[in-house]
Amino acid sequence: MRLEVNPILKRDVIVAVRRREPFRDRIWALAQMLGVMLAVLLLWKWKGWDQSAEGLMTLSRSVFILGVVVQLLQAVGFVFPVSGRIALERDKKSLDALLTTELTSAQIVLGVMTAGFLRTLSILVGTAPLLCLVAYLGGIDLRWVGLACLGTITTTLVATAICAVATVESRTYRLAPGIAAIFLEAWLLLPIFALTLRGRYLRFMPPWFWEPFLWGLDSGPVGLVANQVRLYPRPWGLAQGILRMSAFQGVIFVATTAWAIARLRPASRGAYDSEGRISLRKRLRRATWKRKACGDDPIFWNESQSQRVQNRLHRLLRPPLTAGAMVMLCIGVSWFAIPAFHELREHGYGSSTNAMPETNPLTRVIVEHIAISTGAKALPGQARLEFNLAIRQFSAAVCLGFLISTLSTGALSINRERERDTWLGVLSTPLSAREIVRGKVLGVLWKERETIATILIVWMLGLAVGALHPAGFLLALIWTSLGAAAYTTIGIGYALVFATDPPLAPMRWPRILVSIMGLLALTILPALIVPALLLSYEEFGNIFHNQPYLLLQGTPLQGRIGSRALALILLVAFTSTLTCAWLFWRALLRRFDPIVGRPQSPSPPQSLTSPKRKRVNLFAFTQIKS
Numbered sequence: 001m002r003l004e005v006n007p008i009l010k011r012d013v014i015v016a017v018r019r020r021e022p023f024r025d026r027i028w029a030l031a032q033m034l035g036v037m038l039a040v041l042l043l044w045k046w047k048g049w050d051q052s053a054e055g056l057m058t059l060s061r062s063v064f065i066l067g068v069v070v071q072l073l074q075a076v077g078f079v080f081p082v083s084g085r086i087a088l089e090r091d092k093k094s095l096d097a098l099l100t101t102e103l104t105s106a107q108i109v110l111g112v113m114t115a116g117f118l119r120t121l122s123i124l125v126g127t128a129p130l131l132c133l134v135a136y137l138g139g140i141d142l143r144w145v146g147l148a149c150l151g152t153i154t155t156t157l158v159a160t161a162i163c164a165v166a167t168v169e170s171r172t173y174r175l176a177p178g179i180a181a182i183f184l185e186a187w188l189l190l191p192i193f194a195l196t197l198r199g200r201y202l203r204f205m206p207p208w209f210w211e212p213f214l215w216g217l218d219s220g221p222v223g224l225v226a227n228q229v230r231l232y233p234r235p236w237g238l239a240q241g242i243l244r245m246s247a248f249q250g251v252i253f254v255a256t257t258a259w260a261i262a263r264l265r266p267a268s269r270g271a272y273d274s275e276g277r278i279s280l281r282k283r284l285r286r287a288t289w290k291r292k293a294c295g296d297d298p299i300f301w302n303e304s305q306s307q308r309v310q311n312r313l314h315r316l317l318r319p320p321l322t323a324g325a326m327v328m329l330c331i332g333v334s335w336f337a338i339p340a341f342h343e344l345r346e347h348g349y350g351s352s353t354n355a356m357p358e359t360n361p362l363t364r365v366i367v368e369h370i371a372i373s374t375g376a377k378a379l380p381g382q383a384r385l386e387f388n389l390a391i392r393q394f395s396a397a398v399c400l401g402f403l404i405s406t407l408s409t410g411a412l413s414i415n416r417e418r419e420r421d422t423w424l425g426v427l428s429t430p431l432s433a434r435e436i437v438r439g440k441v442l443g444v445l446w447k448e449r450e451t452i453a454t455i456l457i458v459w460m461l462g463l464a465v466g467a468l469h470p471a472g473f474l475l476a477l478i479w480t481s482l483g484a485a486a487y488t489t490i491g492i493g494y495a496l497v498f499a500t501d502p503p504l505a506p507m508r509w510p511r512i513l514v515s516i517m518g519l520l521a522l523t524i525l526p527a528l529i530v531p532a533l534l535l536s537y538e539e540f541g542n543i544f545h546n547q548p549y550l551l552l553q554g555t556p557l558q559g560r561i562g563s564r565a566l567a568l569i570l571l572v573a574f575t576s577t578l579t580c581a582w583l584f585w586r587a588l589l590r591r592f593d594p595i596v597g598r599p600q601s602p603s604p605p606q607s608l609t610s611p612k613r614k615r616v617n618l619f620a621f622t623q624i625k626s
Contacts, residue, residue: 007103008111009118016119025119026126029074033127036070037063037134060138067131068148072221074127075120075156076184082116083163083180086264087173095268105264109168113160113257120156124149147242154249155221159184161256168260168267174419187252191216192226219248299426299436303413303443322450333458335365336390339383340465347381349466351538361386362393385536387467391458392531399480399530402451403487409444410491433592437492437585444488455480459534472535479533479574483526486581493588496595525577532570543567 016022040063049055086108089095098108128149135145166180191213194202198210217223217232224241226232234241294301365386417423426436445452459476462468541547543563593599 006111009114012115022122025123029123029127036066064134071127072152076159079116079120079160083166084173084176085112086167087170087176091173106261109261113164117160150246151242154246157253158249161253164260165256168264188220188222218244297439299439300442304446336387340387340467343383344466351541362390384467388536391462392534396527396531400526403526406444406484407487407491410488411495413440414495427598433589440492441485441488469535469537469540476533489585
């Protein structure tokens with residue numbers, strides 16, 4: 001009897017082996033595992049922690065736990081490309097031919113899932129001996145290694161099935177990873193988020209309402225961590241929790257796989273039906289607005305109007321989700337703004353304290369209002385300072401996401417033009433490089449207008465209640481606005497430069513390494529500069545009077561760096577980043593036409609522009625005169 005192999009699985013395995021993907025993935029995963037373990041060993045040695053036999057056993061347990069966490073993250077990360085397999089076939093118009101063959105929906109879906117799972121399993125097999133060695137040297141029972149492998153494998157199976165559902169339900173390859181990420185976050189984080197709101201705001205709900213959330217919490221690794229740290233204690237230990245999690249994940253795997261198999265053909269028909277004339281006529285009849293006129297900036301008009309077409313689910317969910325997020329933001333800001341306003345009414349504008357809060361105000365207030373109510377409040381004179389610290393932490397996270405989003409959106413705007421085959425049409429127009437890049441930058445900023453409005457509202461409220469100094473507000477506003485334009489320009493330049501060479505060409509490796517280091521620096525900059533620019537009245541007074549900087553209290557830098565020296569460093573970072581952004585803008589405009597391959601107009605001859613000047617030899621003239 002001849003055993004027939006799934007053709008989808010056979011094709012993916014042959015392609016992966018020819019590209020040497022399994023070997024490269026194993027080396028990369030093993031290097032990551034060794035790097036994490038070496039970092040833990042160096043940290044243990046540098047801190048001078050316990051070097052006795054018990055201390056070494058604790059070290060081996062810590063290394064083993066971190067190794068399991070890294071292995072789990074690697075498994076989810078390497079199985080994530082499954083989310084785009086069928087969606088990519090749909091974009092290439094090859095899914096129709098695949099559906100007309102004798103292959104069933106189960107063979108197609110299971111072939112794609114098995115190929116992704118085998119790729120991840122090869123990585124787990126490559127790193128498992130290292131975990132076994134750490135467990136053996138540290139005196140850890142090998143049965144824990146088996147339980148860890150069982151939990152990792154079942155979690156990988158569930159992630160594979162969720163990615164398969166995302167690739168089946170997605171209409172395009174570009175949307176598939178986002179849908180998969182939303183499904184994974186809903187599975188891992190939605191139960192613990194709902195149970196967090198239970199103790200404070202949803203106590204009136206009946207007990208049976210929370211049973212599915214408890215099951216969802218038990219079905220993921222987040223529930224194991226919450227049980228071990230006693231955040232949500234469950235009546236069983238770690239071994240029973242892993243077995244219970246694996247059982248729940250088996251049920252979820254079967255359900256999601258059946259969903260993907262059943263929805264493959266209906267979703268494909270729905271995706272193609274939506275492109276027909278009937279769907280177009282329905283959208284035109286439902287439309288109650290008309291597009292604005294193009295005006296004098298066609299690039300900006302195209303970018304601002306390109307995302308108007310949305311599916312029905314997006315149109316239904318966007319308004320309530322946006323309204324809910326704004327309500328939650330207003331409630332969270334009111335926890336800090338109301339005490340700051342009362343303090344402003346009593347003391348007026350200006351500095352009111354020279355002492356830092358004992359605990360993190362953002363963590364304290366969130367725990368106070370959501371988890372455990374202890375009645376703790378801000379000390380007298382520290383309400384506005386706590387509001388300033390909360391604004392800084394909020395701004396660091398939001399501005400980081402905002403600037404990285406502008407960078408990726410700027411790159412996607414160029415890639416979208418290439419996918420639609422409209423990029424050559426843009427380059428064939430008489431639009432200059434400045435007009436094209438400026439329109440792209442303004443279009444990206446227009447798409448991020450909701451985030452910009454949220455940041456401005458929070459900052460203006462902090463300025464009104466005295467939590468922010470006007471100078472700090474202006475500096476942060478200038479750097480964020482110009483930084484958003486600079487990050488968009490960098491994304492556009494990245495998409496233009498890195499689209500010319502093959503993806504894995506060896507001559508690209510140095511440039512890719514430099515770009516990765518640059519992206520890391522671009523990721524760190526907003527998280528450091530924006531919070532530092534949001535000065536309070538106390539910090540501005542310390543700089544003016546050359547007193548110790550308030551935020552450095554209790555840190556190793558206290559007493560080593562003065563307020564004026566820190567202000568000078570901040571000013572240098574402010575001006576240098578903006579100068580580098582301006583230089584990159586000028587360089588991109590100057591090199592735009594050679595990069596995209598657009599012919600440049602030759603410079604006119606010198607005789608037509610200006611008369612030829614005669615050169616005068618001053619040395620010979622002085623000799624003749626003498």
